[in-house]
Amino acid sequence: MDPVPTEAPAVPTRTSAPRAGGARRVERLCHATGVLLVLSGLAHLVVFAVDGGPWDGPVSWRKPVTFGVSFGVTLIAVAWVTSYLRVGTRLRTLLLTVFAADCAVEVGGITLQAWRGVPSHLDMATPFDTAVSMTLAVGGGVLVVLLTVFAVVSFRHRPSGPAGMDLAVRSGFAILLVALASGAAMIARGVVLTRTGHQEAAYHSTAPLKPLHGVSLHAVLVLPALAWLLSRTPWSEPLRRRILSAAIGSYVTAVVGAGVWAALAY
Incomplete structure (x- = not known):
């Protein structure tokens, strides 16, 4: 055996x-x-x-x-x-x-x-000011790369969490990409104007995009926080998803409105 x-x-x-x-x-x-x-x-x-x-x-x-x-x-x-x-x-x-x-x-x-x-930004008056300004610009580029990586991950693999969190996280990161794009546009436009000798115009050139940048920046907190709060309620999952979808739609409308205002202001 x-x-x-x-x-x-x-x-x-x-x-x-x-x-x-x-x-x-x-x-x-x-x-x-x-x-x-x-x-x-x-x-x-x-x-x-x-x-x-x-x-x-x-x-x-x-x-x-x-x-x-x-x-x-x-x-x-x-x-x-x-x-x-x-x-x-x-x-x-x-x-x-x-x-x-x-x-x-x-x-x-x-x-x-x-x-x-x-x-702090777009200041090339002295070597030190230039170093600070360029450090902030490079740092902004690093932020764009890091947050873009997280955004890509959120769309490649469905986020975990309570019901609706996947939609909230993906929507938050998608809207955050708008904030990153508008921030990069502000820096790029300002640097071009500064390099061509239009320093004062460079400072004022960022104003139209600031509302768009500010509104879209915090969607990555507001929408997931709402999904988390809704998961703590006794409401049914379909109702929670409808509320979350309405909130996302309202946020997108605000971002589009800020974008239209920026386009008209330019």
């Missing part, structure tokens, strides 16, 4: 614990960095209240306020939303780490120039 086969000894394998731990660490990093950026923006709102000065224009306290709050909220939102994407833990950790660092550099450069009393 043949001997009864015994179970083969277990082969040591890598468990998911280190990867889960890495994911949690990078999320904590993004959350902490995002909170610091938001607090920096709010602190400069106090500086503006004390110091005064214009709210609009290339040199104002508005820029560290709005960029600090916006970048901080976006960083926290992206760290949360990407947890629903079907992407490798190592890749997500790398992308989020670079994204957090880039957000800090962007807000840091803008804040530095505000305290120096000079424009």
